[in-house]
Amino acid sequence: MIDSHCHLTDPRFSADREAVLERARQAGLAACVTIGTGCADARAARELARAAPGFVHCSAGLDPFSAHALGSAFAAGLAELRVLLSEGGFVALGEVGLDYHYDLSPRRVQGEQLAAQLGLAEELGLPVVIHVREAHAELASALEAFPRVRGVIHSFTGGPAAAARYLALGWSLAFNGIVTFPKAEEVRAAAALVPADRLLVETDSPYLAPVPRRGQRCEPADVVQVLARLAALRLVTVEALAATTGENARRLFRLPLSPPAGDAAVRPAV
Numbered sequence: 001m002i003d004s005h006c007h008l009t010d011p012r013f014s015a016d017r018e019a020v021l022e023r024a025r026q027a028g029l030a031a032c033v034t035i036g037t038g039c040a041d042a043r044a045a046r047e048l049a050r051a052a053p054g055f056v057h058c059s060a061g062l063d064p065f066s067a068h069a070l071g072s073a074f075a076a077g078l079a080e081l082r083v084l085l086s087e088g089g090f091v092a093l094g095e096v097g098l099d100y101h102y103d104l105s106p107r108r109v110q111g112e113q114l115a116a117q118l119g120l121a122e123e124l125g126l127p128v129v130i131h132v133r134e135a136h137a138e139l140a141s142a143l144e145a146f147p148r149v150r151g152v153i154h155s156f157t158g159g160p161a162a163a164a165r166y167l168a169l170g171w172s173l174a175f176n177g178i179v180t181f182p183k184a185e186e187v188r189a190a191a192a193l194v195p196a197d198r199l200l201v202e203t204d205s206p207y208l209a210p211v212p213r214r215g216q217r218c219e220p221a222d223v224v225q226v227l228a229r230l231a232a233l234r235l236v237t238v239e240a241l242a243a244t245t246g247e248n249a250r251r252l253f254r255l256p257l258s259p260p261a262g263d264a265a266v267r268p269a270v
């Protein structure tokens with residue numbers, strides 16, 4: 001079981017981050033990917049990954065909010081991101097994308113900032129984590145322009161038609177607590193149709209806690225509820241879906257297998 005998208009750097013985890021990770025381990029997670037939004041957050045994410053090798057992995061990208069905050073310093077931010085990713089320790093570029101819901105930056109600018117980062121991912125050979133709100137047609141066109149770049153549409157909230165377009169382009173889709181929300185019929189319809197080898201699960205914690213804890217702080221262990229709902233609607237067992245989605249995340253992000261429990265394997269012989 002892998003939580004392919006969480007935000008462990010969020011201040012809401014400051015008081016009990018260790019306990020949160022321990023609960024994730026107890027729940028049976030093999031790994032989680034904490035997403036860096038902006039370079040400073042990505043550095044913090046990398047610190048968390050270094051502190052929990054093999055269990056916490058991290059990404060770095062200029063999401064629409066960070067990109068907007070950079071303003072005219074976006075080019076400098078992109079240069080900083082290039083240096084950061086080149087240093088290593090990141091399994092993906094992201095999250096990056098288009099947000100037409102908040103529309104912070106003009107849509108043309110959002111498109112340019114996304115294209116610049118897709119180009120960087122292609123150059124560095126990294127998979128990409130995409131954030132998209134109310135911009136499926138425009139995003140699909142943007143991805144089409146980078147046929148060698150692959151990755152995941154995180155927190156997928158579209159319907160079957162949008163899903164089909166991303167799948168045809170070779171991208172994977174990740175679902176979270178939204179699949180448990182009563183009004184998410186379209187999202188569930190899409191989730192039922194995704195081929196098994198393109199399906200990922202995530203929490204997007206601390207956001208989007210699944211029902212019945214909706215509205216409360218979400219954490220990686222909650223990916224179990226997401227898997228349970230998805231397994232029910234895809235008519236497979238939770239165990240089988242955990243194994244396939246875990247393997248998909250491992251393949252996409254090229255995650256190494258977790259080190260064995262305990263430190264016997266890494267302790268030098270004396």
Ligand SMILES: [Zn+2]
Pocket residue numbers: 005006007035095204
């Ligand atoms: Zn996110």
